Structures are given as C-alpha cells and as structure tokens.
Amino acid sequence: MPTDLLYGAEVVLNGLMAGVLYALVALGFVLIYKASGIFNYAQGVMALFAALTLVGIMEGQIPFSHLINAMFGSEIHHFGWHVPAFFAILLTMVVMVGFAILVQRFIFRHLVGQEPIILFMATIGLAYFLEGVGDLMWGSEIKKMAVGLPQGGSLWVEENTQWLGFGNEDFYGFFLDKLDMVATVIAVILVLALVAFSQYTKQGRAMRAVADDHQAALSVGVSLNYIWILVWSVAGFVALVAGIMWGAKSGVQFSLSLIALKALPVLMLGGFTSIPGAIVGGLIIGVGEKLFEFTLGPALGGATENWFAYVLALIFLVFRPQGLFGEKIIERV
Amino acid sequence: MLDQADGYLTADGRQIGPVVMEMQNITLRFGGVEAIKDISFDIREGEVRAIIGPNGAGKSSMLNVISGFYVPQEGQVLYKGVPRPQMRPYQVARQGIARTFQNIALFEGMSVLDNVMTGRLTHMKTGMFAQAFWKGRAEKEETENREVAEKIIDFLEIQAIRKTPVSRLPYGLKKRVELARALAAEPELLLLDEPMAGMNVEEKEDMSRFILSMNDEFGTTIALIEHDMGVVMDLSDRVVVMDYGKKIGDGTPDEVRNNQAVIDAYLGVSHD
Numbered sequence: 121m122p123t124d125l126l127y128g129a130e131v132v133l134n135g136l137m138a139g140v141l142y143a144l145v146a147l148g149f150v151l152i153y154k155a156s157g158i159f160n161y162a163q164g165v166m167a168l169f170a171a172l173t174l175v176g177i178m179e180g181q182i183p184f185s186h187l188i189n190a191m192f193g194s195e196i197h198h199f200g201w202h203v204p205a206f207f208a209i210l211l212t213m214v215v216m217v218g219f220a221i222l223v224q225r226f227i228f229r230h231l232v233g234q235e236p237i238i239l240f241m242a243t244i245g246l247a248y249f250l251e252g253v254g255d256l257m258w259g260s261e262i263k264k265m266a267v268g269l270p271q272g273g274s275l276w277v278e279e280n281t282q283w284l285g286f287g288n289e290d291f292y293g294f295f296l297d298k299l300d301m302v303a304t305v306i307a308v309i310l311v312l313a314l315v316a317f318s319q320y321t322k323q324g325r326a327m328r329a330v331a332d333d334h335q336a337a338l339s340v341g342v343s344l345n346y347i348w349i350l351v352w353s354v355a356g357f358v359a360l361v362a363g364i365m366w367g368a369k370s371g372v373q374f375s376l377s378l379i380a381l382k383a384l385p386v387l388m389l390g391g392f393t394s395i396p397g398a399i400v401g402g403l404i405i406g407v408g409e410k411l412f413e414f415t416l417g418p419a420l421g422g423a424t425e426n427w428f429a430y431v432l433a434l435i436f437l438v439f440r441p442q443g444l445f446g447e448k449i450i451e452r453v
Numbered sequence: 454m455l456d457q458a459d460g461y462l463t464a465d466g467r468q469i470g471p472v473v474m475e476m477q478n479i480t481l482r483f484g485g486v487e488a489i490k491d492i493s494f495d496i497r498e499g500e501v502r503a504i505i506g507p508n509g510a511g512k513s514s515m516l517n518v519i520s521g522f523y524v525p526q527e528g529q530v531l532y533k534g535v536p537r538p539q540m541r542p543y544q545v546a547r548q549g550i551a552r553t554f555q556n557i558a559l560f561e562g563m564s565v566l567d568n569v570m571t572g573r574l575t576h577m578k579t580g581m582f583a584q585a586f587w588k589g590r591a592e593k594e595e596t597e598n599r600e601v602a603e604k605i606i607d608f609l610e611i612q613a614i615r616k617t618p619v620s621r622l623p624y625g626l627k628k629r630v631e632l633a634r635a636l637a638a639e640p641e642l643l644l645l646d647e648p649m650a651g652m653n654v655e656e657k658e659d660m661s662r663f664i665l666s667m668n669d670e671f672g673t674t675i676a677l678i679e680h681d682m683g684v685v686m687d688l689s690d691r692v693v694v695m696d697y698g699k700k701i702g703d704g705t706p707d708e709v710r711n712n713q714a715v716i717d718a719y720l721g722v723s724h725d
Contacts, residue, residue, distance in 0.1 A: 321591075322577040329560055329571050336558035339520070340634065341546035341575040 123291050126284060130294045131414045132407055137300035139406020140307045141369075144362040145383040146390065146398040147311070148355045153392050154331040155351040158228065158239045162247035164380025166216075166356060169254045171363030171372045173215050175265060176258040178208040183257045205267040209360070216356030219250075224349045232344075251377060260374060265367035270298035277301075303365045310361055311399060314354070318395075323350060331393075385433035391446025400444060405429045460497060463690050470498030472534070473642055473674055474519065479528035481514055488514040489525065490698040496642065501668050502676045503685045506695035507718060512678045513555060515695070516646050519676070520552045521545035547575050551640035553631045555647045555678075561620040565630050568619055569606060572637030573598040602637050608670075609633045609663060625656040629663070636667060643667075645677040649684060657681070661688055682719070686710065694718070 148163045160166075176183065180199040189195060203211070227242055274296050282293035318324035329337040330347045337344065363372075366379055390401025409428040417424045436443065460469045474496040481489040488511045496502045504512045517523040519530070521542040530537045532548065540548075551572070560568050577594060606612055609629055614622060619630060628648065635643055648664065649657045661684060667673050679685045685692060686706040694702035694709055696718040702709045709715055 320595075322574060325567075325571060326574055328563065328567075329574075332560035332562050333558050335554065336560060337571075338522075338542040339546055339552050339554070339558065340571045340638065341543050342571075343541070343543045 126291055126294075128411070128414065130296075131410045133294060133296060134300070135407035135410030136403055137297070137304050137406070138410065139403035140304045140399075141300075141362070141365055141402075142382055142386050142405055143399045143402025144303075144307050144310070144358065144365065145379050146386040146402055147314075147395065148358040148362065149380075149383055149387055150390075150392060150395055150398045151314075151351055151355045151358065155327060156228070156239075156330075156348055157236060158243060159236070159392070160355065161240065161243040161380070162250055163355065163359060163383070164377040165247045165250045165254070166219075166359035167363040167366065167379065168372075168374065168376040169219075169250050169363075170212055170216055170356065170360035171265060171367040171376060172254045172258040172263070174208055174212040174267070174360065174364065175263045175367070175372050177211050178203050178205060178266070179263075181258060186259060187256055209267070209364075212360055213357060216360060217353045220349050220352030220356055223352055224345065228348060229345060247377070251374065255374070263367075263372040265364060265372050267364060267368065269302055269364070269368045271368075272298060274298045274301065299365070299368055306361065306365070310358070311395070314395065317354075323347075327351060382429065385429035387443070388433040388436050389443055391443030394443070394445035397443055397445030405432065408432060463500075467499065467669075467690075469500045469690065472496070473498050473532070474676075475531040475534075476515075476519070477529045477531065479515070479518060479525045479530070481511075481518060481523055481525045487698050489518070491528070492693075492695070492698075492700045493528075494693045494700065494703055496674060496676050497691075498674055499668070499672055500674060500690040501664065501688055502674075503689035503692045504676065504678050504695060505680075505682065505685050505692060508680075509697075510695040511698040512695055513646055514698075516552070516644050516676070516678055519545075519642075520550060520644055546638070549575075549638070549641035550644065551635035551638040551642075552644035553628075553635050553646055553648060555650060557624075557627050557631055559619045559627060559631055559634070562618065564616050564618055565611060565622075565633075566602065566606070566615045568630055569602045569633045569637045570598065572634040573602060575638055576601075601639070605633050605637050608666075609636070625652055628652070628656075628660070632660075632663065636671075636673070639671075641674065643673050643675045645675060647678050647680065649679060649681060657684060664688055 145163065145167065148166070149160060152158055152160045152163070175181075180201040180203065182188070182196055182199060185197050189197075223246065227246065228239070231239055231242060277296045278293035280293070282291070284291070284293070316324075318328055326337070326342045327347055327350065329340065329342055330344060330351075334344060337347075362379070363376065366376055370376070386398060386401040386405050388401075389404055390397030390399070409425045412428050413422070413424045460471060462468060472495045475493075476495070477493050479489055479492050480487065492515070504515055506512050514523060518525050521540045521544065524539055532550075546552075560571060563571075576598060606615060609632060611626065611629055611633060614626065614630075619627060622630065632645070632648065635645075645664070649660050652660065664675060664677070665688065668675055677685075677689070679688075686709075689706060691704060692702070692706055692709045693700060694712070694715045696714075701714040701718055702712040704712070
C-alpha cells in the first residue's frame, strides 16, 4: 500500500475520534433542545463547571475558599484529603442534578411559553453566571484532570499496524492517541445507554412525549417540570463526560467553555433535534477537518481546522437548513 | 346535595351509578370575558354525558376546567364526592381522568403503538433505576402494559397501522389513535372534545359505535362535547346545554329536545 493512503487512513481514524468528542458536546445541546425548545448556550460552561467541580472534589479543595479567605482573613485552601475518582464523579453528578433543579426552579419555570429568543437570552445569562460561580468556587488557575485516563500515543496500535506498510521504511504504523481511543469507547457506551434509556424506560418514554407535544404529554399524566429537571440532569451528565475528556486532553481551564462553539457546526450539520444527527455530524466534522487539513491544508497555508467546520456548516445552512437528520421545515400556506 | 349512592336505569336497561364528578357553581373568566357563568352539573358512573351548545358557548372551556387545563375563578369541583384542590393537568390525568383534544394532540413523531403506550404511563410504577438494574420486573411490567395497549388497538380496529408513524395518518384515523391513547389509561372518566368534528358520515358512524361499545364493554364513564345534535341525542344518556357561557338545559335527550330555551338557542331567536 502506498504510504500516502496509509497516512490518509490514519488521518481519518484520528478525525473520527476527534469527531466523537465534538459529538459529546453536541449531544448535550440536542437533549435540551428536543425536550424544551431551549437552545442552551450554557452547555459548554456546564462542561467546564462539571470538570472544575470534579477536580476540586478530587483534590479536596474547599469551595469558595478565596471568598472565605478574603472575608475572614483566614488561610484555608484544602480539606487535606483526596477523594477517589469514582466517588468524585458520583459527587459531581449530584452537584449537576442540584444545578438542574435550581435552573428549572429559578429560571425556566418562570419562562414557560416564552419566545425562543427569550429562553436563549436566559441561557446566555446562565452561561456567564455559571462561569463566574465556577471561578469563585474553585479558582481560575489551570488544573490537571487526573482521573486515571491514559495519555499519549498507543504503542500497541503502532506496533500491530506496522505490517500494513509491507516493509515500507517510511511507515511506522498508525499513531492513535490512547485518550482518544478511550473517549470513543466511553462515548459509544454513553450513546447506547441514552438510546436504551429513551426507548425502554418509563421516564424515557415520558421524555420523548414531552419533546413531541407538551399538551398531549400533560394529558397522559406527565409532569413537564419533572421531565425538564431530568433532561437538564442528563445534559449535566453528558457535560460532565465531555468535561472529563476535554479536560484530560487540554487541562481544565476556562477556555474549555469554548468547545460549545465547536458544537455549533456539528448541530447545523446533524440537525438540532436528532441524537444520531449529533453523532454523525460530529464524525463528519472531525474527519472532514482533519482530511481537509491533510490534503489541502498545505496549499492554503495551514490552520484550516480553525474555520473548516464553520464553512461546512454555512454550506449546509444554504442547501439543507434543517441539517441531515433534523425535522423538515414545512410551512402550510 | 345529591345522594351519592343513588343512580338510575337508562331506557336500554343499563344501570347508572353514583356521581363521579360534580361541578358546583363554576365561573371562568378570561380578563373581562366570562366564558362560563355559574354552571353546576354532575356526571354519573357509567353514563354517556354530553355537553352541547352553539359555537363559543363555553363547552371546551368547561372540559378544560374538568381536566385541569383551566382554573375557574369561582366554584368547586368534586371528584368522587371529595372537593378537588387546584390541580395541574398531569395530576388530574393521574387521578384517572383521560381526555382527547379538539385539534388532536398526538405525538406525531411516534408510532401508533408508542402513542397508545404513553397512555399507560400513569400505570407504570417501576422507577428509573429499578428499570436499569432490575430487568425482570421492568420487562414484566412492560409486557402487561403492552397487552392492555394491544387489546385497545384491537378494539378500535387500528391493528393494521400499529407501527405507522402518526404523522402519516389521515385525520379520521388520528382521531381514533387519540381515542385509543386516552382509553389505554383505563380512565374512570373519559373526556372527548368534539370526537366527530371534521369527519364524514361513515367515520362518524364508526366513532359513535366505538363510543357506545367503550361505554358498554369497559363500563367507561364518558363526557363528550359535540356539535352534531343528531349524533349527541343518539349517544348520550343525559345532556347539558350551554349558550353564552350559561346552562340553559339539562336532562335526557328527549327533555332537552323539547326545552324552549334550547330550541331558541339552536334556531337563533333574537335575545330581547
């Protein structure tokens, strides 16, 4: 096999795995949008907040310690214990459920039936508020996400794919990042679990009912308030997973919230209302931007990954505004 | 106050039971407009109760009060003899009151079977985590609920479209699916908002047949709103007549038919 083709294959593989990470973020958007018609601008910040909370709990950081120290002149920073990753993740999930309840109780319960733009503005406010709370609670320095995820390239894959080069000296086997591989497996499990949840459980059925028609859902005894809390909790869980993966990749820092911007083109491609759409959209963007950079990048001066996704999304908006899997927009006249 | 225990025998020999739902002096206002003015009536167990009246008489508003979608400013709702506190629509549904809508509210993205299964939600007890970890019990519950749903699908003769997405169905069938979903809840009281609106003669006959055999076979108590006088008179045991938000008649179809106020309302006598 010619080495160019092999490199191409490697690029595609890496693109697929990057795409999974984009899809993870997009998934959080889709869940909330489907169930309540809210475009949750705060999804990225939720991932950041979840990651900050997880690291904070693991390292036994005292929440709001800067604030407490400033007010009382004390010098406290740590509880002095370390919480194992598994329990820290459970505790973080409890925090995210609490967040879901507060958001529903104090914001969206009062905005039922409002225009989408008003709901959207509310989530922008929520995003900045949550970012501020995250800063105040856990501090703004860059932290390491040490939950025991493997780092670096996988030697095993490299050694076991070397034969594909058939003795070609230039080919050393595929280079795959271990973290990306783990992320892919976890994302696949997460998506399967979400699908099973929405298809086969009572709550999942109620969730689909609310996503489809509020009035009809009420008439079969579904509490909208409860379902919205549930949906925000699930979105919080997805944000936590995304926060762990991205945090392990690039450190837990405030720019993490910008991954939400990467999810936008994914949503435009996949459609705002489709879970499979979010996944396929993520994969297309992941592979697309890596392949584009690999083939045409050098000719265009490189760094095409920064804009490729958005241009692709724009093209989609022109020719298929509802995305690949979105509900077709038909207006009756 | 009505005697809760008594009942009556219909012309075709069915025993009608005690009062299930009693509306006492209900008044509903939208801003300055009084949609319902001081109306009282009751619904008895096992009967087909109709609410009729010209357009804008407040019939749908009345149904929305019963199902909790509207909250009346004055008056009291008694369910099984107990005054009902202010409730949200989903709480009313959980009490065993199912309904259909005038403008069909179905889950368009789901199949017919899935729609009917949502009607079983109030009967599903297993919680989220039990369902995840205790597969056997969840499966048993699913099978039981599925059986009820299938029985109702058979009963309403929609087996052929079980797996069809609702969005692809014609209007008449959608109405029937909505009825199936409401019936799947095995309600103690079934509210039908214009079940025959927009149907052709054949579809109306089908729907009448279903309503009657529902009442007959499952003993379902039914309250329905209808425009078509002929259909209502054939179907119902007792009829409430509304006009301009007021009750102008209440009784058996024959009594109502001979009521001068009702005749005036329907023939359009000038109000002077």
